[in-house]
Amino acid sequence: MGVEIRVEGLKKSFGRQVIWEDVSFTIPAGEISALLGPSGTGKSVFLKNLVGLLRPDRGHVWVGDGDVPHLRENELYSMRRKFGVLFQDGALFGSMNLYDNIAFPLREHTRKGEAEIRRIVLEKMDMVGLGGAESKLPGEISGGMKKRAGLARALVLDPEIILADEPDSGLDPVRTSYLNQLFVDLNAEMGATFLIVTHDIGTARVLPDNLGLLFRRGLVMFGPREMILSSTHPAVNQFFNARRQGPIGMAEEKDQAEVESEGDAPQAMPAPIPPQLMPTNGSLRPGMKRPGVWLREHQVKPPPGSFIDDNGRNWLTEWDQLTRAGERPQ
Numbered sequence: 001m002g003v004e005i006r007v008e009g010l011k012k013s014f015g016r017q018v019i020w021e022d023v024s025f026t027i028p029a030g031e032i033s034a035l036l037g038p039s040g041t042g043k044s045v046f047l048k049n050l051v052g053l054l055r056p057d058r059g060h061v062w063v064g065d066g067d068v069p070h071l072r073e074n075e076l077y078s079m080r081r082k083f084g085v086l087f088q089d090g091a092l093f094g095s096m097n098l099y100d101n102i103a104f105p106l107r108e109h110t111r112k113g114e115a116e117i118r119r120i121v122l123e124k125m126d127m128v129g130l131g132g133a134e135s136k137l138p139g140e141i142s143g144g145m146k147k148r149a150g151l152a153r154a155l156v157l158d159p160e161i162i163l164a165d166e167p168d169s170g171l172d173p174v175r176t177s178y179l180n181q182l183f184v185d186l187n188a189e190m191g192a193t194f195l196i197v198t199h200d201i202g203t204a205r206v207l208p209d210n211l212g213l214l215f216r217r218g219l220v221m222f223g224p225r226e227m228i229l230s231s232t233h234p235a236v237n238q239f240f241n242a243r244r245q246g247p248i249g250m251a252e253e254k255d256q257a258e259v260e261s262e263g264d265a266p267q268a269m270p271a272p273i274p275p276q277l278m279p280t281n282g283s284l285r286p287g288m289k290r291p292g293v294w295l296r297e298h299q300v301k302p303p304p305g306s307f308i309d310d311n312g313r314n315w316l317t318e319w320d321q322l323t324r325a326g327e328r329p330q
């Protein structure tokens with residue numbers, strides 16, 4: 001089962017460049033969360049702070065009762081075993097075949113014998129759809145396969161937390177959909193806590209249970225998918241609807257007067273909230289909520305056309321019927 005990550009008052013700068021400050025929020029255990037934000041807002045830097053590859057200037061990252069930035073070297077080493085990290089390019093060793101790449105953490109961090117290692121590596125390669133590709137070198141496979149190999153390697157130590165830095169960058173839309181489904185299925189199976197950094201609004205709208213936006217040296221908002229996708233906050237509304245109108249500019253930042261005048265402008269209606277991806281085996285993930293629950297509890301009207309899938313099925317009204325025991329929801 002996944003663990004919660006509690007971030008408190010985190011600040012990071014490089015020299016005089018403040019990346020973000022006073023970032024505080026809780027990434028819920030066992031749920032899928034996604035972090036978005038314009039380029040350069042420090043999403044990758046944030047992931048590196050979570051896993052202790054970079055140290056914040058101040059603040060805390062609580063994972064269980066360990067505070068990552070304040071752990072000693074040996075404590076950090078064992079804390080890192082809780083994490084499986086998928087780096088942007090898969091970070092595979094070019095001279096090793098996929099089997100050895102994926103076996104690497106097991107040989108490095110455990111005393112398991114080769115027979116046990118083989119069982120685990122083949123199981124994880126199968127999970128990500130790479131069965132049979134053991135002897136391929138990273139230079140011989142596509143970008144999508146590299147990502148899946150990186151994911152298999154992130155899974156071998158059965159992590160409680162999975163961090164993925166733009167797993168969908170450079171993938172075509174179909175491969176992106178397959179990868180998103182894989183995350184949902186893995187989360188259903190393992191119950192790990194997932195934090196995914198992505199630029200893909202399509203992914204952000206259907207995959208995670210929670211969404212966060214980094215902008216202007218801070219976390220603008222973090223919360224349940226329905227809260228973010230129905231928000232009229234100028235930056236959140238602009239970003240998650242991919243609009244030009246709003247405080248986020250083409251270059252770094254707009255000037256303050258421009259931002260203030262836009263803050264008063266009426267916000268465009270958020271786009272319809274799509275139904276969330278379901279696990280392929282028809283199970284319900286523990287982190288999944290009944291559609292519309294957050295909206296109803298907060299008396300927010302869903303944007304028109306929300307929760308209707310490509311087949312015209314309305315998940316808001318049909319959820320109970322769809323999820324009755326023993327029945328596959330899709």
Ligand SMILES: Nc1ncnc2c1ncn2[C@@H]1O[C@H](COP(=O)(O)OP(=O)(O)OP(=O)(O)O)[C@@H](O)[C@H]1O
Nearest residue numbers: 014019037038039040041042043044045046166199
């Ligand atoms: N080790 C480092 N030393 C100095 N500056 C760094 C370092 N790592 C990152 N930065 C700077 O921190 C800022 C944020 O970088 P980061 O890669 O986290 O952004 P990002 O939000 O992930 O961007 P993108 O969406 O384009 O991938 C950038 O200006 C980058 O140059």
